[in-house]
Amino acid sequence: MRVLLISANREQIPDPIFPLGLAYIAAAARLQGHSVQVADLCFGRRPLDEVCRHIHDFRPDAIGVSLRNVDNAAYPRTVDYLELHRQLIDTLHDCGDAPVILGGSAFSILPEAYMQTLRGDWGVRGEGEQVFCHLLAALQAGQSAIAVPGVIAPPGEQADAAPFVTPLKDPVSWGSGLRPARSLFDYARYVRRGGMGNVQTKRGCMFKCSYCTYPLLEGRHFRCREPRDVVDELQQLMCDYGQHPVFFVDSILNFPRGHLEAICEEILRRRLKLRWSCYATPVKLDRNQARLMALAGCDGIELGTDAVDDGQLQRLGKSFDAGVAERANRYCAEAGLKVCQTVLFGAPGETRHSIRTTCEALRRMNPTAVVAMTGVRLYPGTPLTQTLLSQGRVNQDDIGLLPAFYIEPAVASFLPAYLQQQALQAGNWVLPGLAAPILPRSQRLLRGLGISGPLWRLLQQRWMRRFNRLRFNQPNTSWGVPSQRRKVV
Numbered sequence: 001m002r003v004l005l006i007s008a009n010r011e012q013i014p015d016p017i018f019p020l021g022l023a024y025i026a027a028a029a030r031l032q033g034h035s036v037q038v039a040d041l042c043f044g045r046r047p048l049d050e051v052c053r054h055i056h057d058f059r060p061d062a063i064g065v066s067l068r069n070v071d072n073a074a075y076p077r078t079v080d081y082l083e084l085h086r087q088l089i090d091t092l093h094d095c096g097d098a099p100v101i102l103g104g105s106a107f108s109i110l111p112e113a114y115m116q117t118l119r120g121d122w123g124v125r126g127e128g129e130q131v132f133c134h135l136l137a138a139l140q141a142g143q144s145a146i147a148v149p150g151v152i153a154p155p156g157e158q159a160d161a162a163p164f165v166t167p168l169k170d171p172v173s174w175g176s177g178l179r180p181a182r183s184l185f186d187y188a189r190y191v192r193r194g195g196m197g198n199v200q201t202k203r204g205c206m207f208k209c210s211y212c213t214y215p216l217l218e219g220r221h222f223r224c225r226e227p228r229d230v231v232d233e234l235q236q237l238m239c240d241y242g243q244h245p246v247f248f249v250d251s252i253l254n255f256p257r258g259h260l261e262a263i264c265e266e267i268l269r270r271r272l273k274l275r276w277s278c279y280a281t282p283v284k285l286d287r288n289q290a291r292l293m294a295l296a297g298c299d300g301i302e303l304g305t306d307a308v309d310d311g312q313l314q315r316l317g318k319s320f321d322a323g324v325a326e327r328a329n330r331y332c333a334e335a336g337l338k339v340c341q342t343v344l345f346g347a348p349g350e351t352r353h354s355i356r357t358t359c360e361a362l363r364r365m366n367p368t369a370v371v372a373m374t375g376v377r378l379y380p381g382t383p384l385t386q387t388l389l390s391q392g393r394v395n396q397d398d399i400g401l402l403p404a405f406y407i408e409p410a411v412a413s414f415l416p417a418y419l420q421q422q423a424l425q426a427g428n429w430v431l432p433g434l435a436a437p438i439l440p441r442s443q444r445l446l447r448g449l450g451i452s453g454p455l456w457r458l459l460q461q462r463w464m465r466r467f468n469r470l471r472f473n474q475p476n477t478s479w480g481v482p483s484q485r486r487k488v489v
């Protein structure tokens with residue numbers, strides 16, 4: 001079959017992100033003998049014209065669309081991408097009659113809502129390599145894809161007219177040795193514009209943080225690649241595209257114990273000069289791990305600490321306490337690793353006291369940067385959403401494509417001014433909900449100057465902190481002007 005794969009993501013903040021998931025889908029489809037073409041809409045000025053041209057020239061038998069982001073998950077400066085997605089799917093139907101198959105993380109978080117709102121013919125929830133190929137095989141054989149496990153049919157295919165998810169019995173095994181088909185894309189342009197490539201070393205997460213979608217997207221068990229296979233891919237990447245920093249896109253890189261260590265040891269054994277960064281958990285992050293990471297080229301980790309207050313950590317379902325969080329930060333600093341602490345304010349149970357405790361601890365810890373989110377984006381299926389639903393504090397209708405955020409009422413009016421003040425004092429804070437993390441012009445300038453890797457690393461510089469403070473020195477006592485499409489529950 002001729003298969004056109006479209007990456008719909010045009011978000012450039014904090015960087016343009018290479019569509020790794022779609023590159024995996026492309027590789028899997030090619031392996032099954034399909035002829036694959038890619039339309040990556042990230043950079044072009046007229047994305048809809050671009051897809052029409054592709055359809056006209058290539059005449060695909062099936063079209064796969066990757067939807068990465070529902071919205072930017074930031075409150076109150078919420079940016080949501082639904083209108084762009086709607087226009088794209090409508091255009092695909094107007095330009096031809098190939099079936100349109102939706103997939104990607106945004107789609108997988110809200111498959112029913114997307115099927116109801118967009119005119120997709122089929123959908124694939126979760127990881128798509130196998131399911132997409134089975135779906136194509138069914139279409140090729142002229143059969144209905146409704147019985148293919150993991151496939152989501154549109155409303156109307158079922159008697160009750162609701163979208164129907166065919167459940168997957170087990171997490172699909174991740175084909176080892178499959179390499180993302182980067183050569184079908186302009187990967188080098190992402191490296192130029194963002195400075196970071198991406199590699200995945202495992203899928204899944206066994207932790208149960210209350211608000212988090214990652215276990216829903218990737219499964220609750222870690223499925224690790226062979227460390228040697230990971231390092232082969234890294235080595236090939238540097239060979240094909242030159243030296244460039246890489247982000248490991250795992251939910252958390254430093255768990256389960258032993259996996260990250262084996263990758264670092266393999267990098268060291270081959271004497272590779274790499275620069276990489278990752279998400280990590282403070283759980284079991286010890287001196288040895290931090291030291292190994294630093295030796296193997298890690299130049300920044302984003303620690304998903306969320307809070308440095310025992311009560312709040314417990315309510316968020318985190319598997320560590322404030323002491324562990326502080327120690328992990330210290331071990332990283334001792335090893336010379338740059339650390340970005342990501343924290344979350346306003347979750348259920350938050351009090352002025354817990355907010356102050358976290359802020360005081362962050363001052364003591366003195367990380368390179370702090371990214372603080374205000375309010376928790378509610379997604380279907382997370383432990384937090386389930387609890388709020390069962391307590392009758394939110395309605396099922398609240399949880400959907402319209403971005404909904406929970407902010408603890410007791411602190412809602414206190415938070416914006418307090419966080420703004422913290423950001424102003426510290427100089428190394430980023431508040432994505434209250435001020436744009438970076439302006440596109442500054443981002444392009446920094447990348448143009450050859451600065452690569454995560455930009456939060458720059459916040460260790462005094463001049464950058466002074467510059468960063470400028471965005472917080474207007475007194476702010478409210479949430480400001482919220483974007484039109486979002487709600488607080």
Ligand code: B12
Nearest residue numbers: 011021064065066069070071103104105124127128198249
């Ligand atoms: C790593 C990561 C980042 C890194 C990326 C670094 C880099 N250079 O790659 C950073 C920190 C920069 C980042 C930024 C953002 N991210 Co992010 N990120 C992730 C994370 C953890 C992994 C993404 C990834 O690469 N996965 C690996 C690939 C292989 O998987 P995949 O893309 O999902 O593809 C698979 C399936 O989805 C499916 N599939 C994909 N496409 C298609 C197409 C078809 C046709 C089919 C059938 C199947 C299919 O098959 C693929 C292979 O199995 C996910 C969470 C998660 N666990 O998925 C969040 C996630 C994607 N991010 C998210 C968000 C919101 C953002 C930001 C908007 C946050 C912000 N406010 O800045 C920005 C947007 C940046 C941008 N330009 O788009 C959300 C998106 C959903 C949502 N809530 O809207 C996620 C899901 C996390 C969440 N909150 O739930 N992110």
Ligand code: SF4
Nearest residue numbers: 205207209212214251
């Ligand atoms: S927040 Fe991190 S550790 Fe917790 S469930 Fe999500 S990915 Fe796992």
